[in-house]
Amino acid sequence: KYDPTSFCDPTAAKIQHINIDWTVDFEKKIVYGTVELSFNVLQDGVSSITLDSKDLTIKKVSYGETVLIHNLGDKHKVFGSPLEITLSAPFNKGDDLVIAIEYETSSNASALQWLDAQQTAGKKHPYMFSQCQAIHARSLLPCQDSPSVKATYTSKVTVEAPLVALMSAIQCWEKTGKSDKGEMVKTYKFDQKVPTPSYLIAIVVGLLESRDIGPRSKVWSEKEFIERAKDEFAETEKMLAAGEELVGPYVWGQYDLLVLPPSFPYGGMENPCLTFVTPTLLAGDRSLANVIAHEIAHSWTGNLVTNHTWEDFWLNEGHTVFLERKIMSKLQGEKTRHFQAQMGLSSLRYSIDTFGEDSPYTKLVIKLEDVDPDDSFSSVPYEKGHTLLFFLEELLGGPSVFEPFLLSYINKFKYQSVSTAQWKDHLYEFFVDKKSVLDTVDWNDWFNSPGMPKNIPKYDQTLSKECTALADKWAKASPEDFSKFKAKELDHFNSWQKMEFLGQLLLKDPLTKEKISAMEKLYGFSDSGNSEIKFRWLRLGLRAKATSMIKPALDMVVEQGRLKFTRPLYRDLGTWEESRNQAIECFMKHKPCMHSTTAGLIKKDLKI
Structure with missing residues (x-):
């Protein structure tokens, strides 16, 4: 298959433009309307088109005035159903093909979350938002749901007044009018002129x-x-x-x-x-x-230059972490970049420990045959990808040598999707005078070996050495030593250093309940308004089997649904006998209000 997570074959005909006309129905929790798909026909004799769809009700498919025969194939548990459309006559290379599809989504569309008024901050109006990455766009509209297919789009969205609709596009206008039922509605027009993969089509409706x-x-x-x-x-x-x-x-x-x-x-x-x-x-x-x-x-990295399939996800995320830290370096200095890279290794270590050292999901380039990309999601493509790029930057001569390659990569592949092989070929083309240096890299090991990378750069330790020293001191401390610690030790730590201090303790053997109590009295981490600090502190407490941490941990998984926090906390709660039943009870109670992706993954984490 062209893309193991998609039913479509964009080598025969590829979508170039999508025109959307949607109405958002909060009462039924559906989106309904029409999409017009404009194809670039790439081969002669194309007599049918297969699209990705998931839980859509297809009402009519047409080409101009001609109604086309369509069929929804068997439903796959992850990938949905192929929408097979028979064309009225074969189309040849270069022909214009525009297919209109009238349809509605399911109230359980995996791309959409619907919030009742009580679930919003204002408590007066409902709210809806989409999350199409990785393969959920097919539950919002029939499409070629592969990152290798990029199309421009225009859209018209009608919602109940006084709600506001926004999309991942430039707003052209808004109008107020009345629906067929005489109710006040607002209609918004959007235009996205830059070719965009389906996973980046996004909508939000709320006050x-x-x-x-x-x-x-x-x-x-x-x-x-x-x-x-x-x-x-x-x-x-x-x-x-x-x-x-x-x-x-x-x-x-x-x-x-x-x-x-x-x-x-x-x-x-x-x-x-x-x-x-x-x-x-x-x-x-x-x-x-x-x-x-x-x-x-x-x-730039992801939206302008996009991974060809989700097996190459590191091209999106590894480059983006690398560029993110370059941006932060320009604002806060190079030592900050090194410090955040060092912190990233802790996140990578946790992901690898969670999956298992030999898990295929800890490879940089993964295989997704019959696999839900959401199941493979972790910090691995982010941090292992970043580590490779940082390693190459040092190997090839530093930022002044490597940054021009980044710009060249963007300029060569902008508006396109790219594979790992194409990326590597361009690296060799750009550094043609350094081929012998690049040949020393064990590419097979970087791309295809599970576990931690074997070549980790030596990052500057200026900002992390105090975090390490304090973490080591607490790890070795006996109860008699507690009085030697002072609250002012953290006064000159910035938020990132506090996060790293706690993160380093998480990599060590669990602390005792007594240490947790002593640290709380000194540092007051429970009162932190920084979610990253609070999250690490709660995990430390749960690992120490401190029962006082169970309720605040349960509160945090209810108050927010961010996977980065919610999954590790539920895992910790679920593996401790004292808290497991409370965790399951909490999950079952709040599951209806959770995002479908979050609920599905936590159910697997809790093994229920």
């Missing part, structure tokens, strides 16, 4: 407000979050400018941010023109804004 945070940026959220968000993300333009300095012009026009309700499963999602972010970033001190740098970096 949203915006504030300007830069010359090409607004932040959107419910009004209850808007002022905090405006301050938290005030450095967005500086990050955009730093990205442009490294890898060329930002081609998407607008760069807006949307702060979603707490159930959003990710830290951020790089939807073009409208990055979705979790409210867990609202720390009050801009300390977690590196996530914004990450999503901004995706504007």
Whole structure:
């Protein structure tokens, strides 16, 4: 198959443009309407088209005035159903083919989360948002749901007034009118002129407000979050400018941010023109804004140059982490880049320990035959990919030598999708005078061996050595030593150093309950407004079998749905006999309010 996670064959005909006309129905929790798919026919004698779909009700398929025969094939448990369309006559290479499909989604569409008014901050109006990565776009619209297919799109979206609709595109206009039932509605028109893979089609509908945070940026959220968000993300333009300095012009026009309700499963999602972010970033001190740098970096690595299939996911995420840390280096110095790279290794170690050292999901390039990409999701493509790029940068002569390659990579493959083999070929083309150096790299080991990478760069330890010293001191301390620790030891630590201190303790043997109690009295981590610090502290407490940590851990998994926090906490709660039943009870109670991706993965984590 062209893409192991898709039913389509884009070598015969590939979608070039999508025109969407949707109505959002909160009562039925469905989206309905029509999509027109414009194809570039690439072969002679094309007599049928197969699209990806999942739980869609197809009402009519047509070519102009001609109604076309269509059939939904057998449903696969992960990939949905192939939508097989028989054309009225064979089409040949270069022919124009536009297929219109009238349909509606299921109320259980995996791409969409519907929130009742009570689940929102304002408590007065419902809310809906999408998350199409990796292969959920097919539950929102029939399409060629592979990252190898990139298309422009236009859309018209009708919602009940006074709600606001936004998409991963530039808004053209909005109009107020009446529905067929006489109710007040608002219709929004959007245009995405840059070819975009299906997983980056995104929609949100809610009672949203915006504030300007830069010359090409607004932040959107419910009004209850808007002022905090405006301050938290005030450095967005500086990050955009730093990205442009490294890898060329930002081609998407607008760069807006949307702060979603707490159930959003990710830290951020790089939807073009409208990055979705979790409210867990609202720390009050801009300390977690590196996530914004990450999503901004995706504007080039991921969105402009895209992995060919999800087996090459490291091309999206490894490059984006690398570019994110380059951006942060320009704003905060090179030592910060090294420090965050060092922290990333702890995250990588946890993922590998969770999957198992020999798991195929810990390889850089993975196989997804009959595998849900969500099941393979971890920090491996992010941090192992970043480690390879940092290793290559040092091997080839440092940032001044390697950064021009990054720019060249973007310029060569922009608006396209790329495989690992193509990336490697371009690396050799660019560094043609360093072929002998590149030949010393064990490429098979980097791409195809599970576990931690064998060649890890020696990162600068300036910012991490104090974290290491304090973590070692606590790990070795006896109860008689507790009085030697002072609260002021952390006074000069920034938020990232506190995170690293706790992260290093997580890699050691579990602490005692007495140590947890002594640390809490000194440092007051339980009161931290920084979600990353609080998360690590709760994990340390659960590993120490401190019963006082069970309730705050259960509170955290309910208050937010970010997978990075929720899955490890549920795993820790579920493996401790004292807390397992409470964890299962909590999960079953709150499952209806959780994002479908989150609920499905936690069910597997808890083994229920």
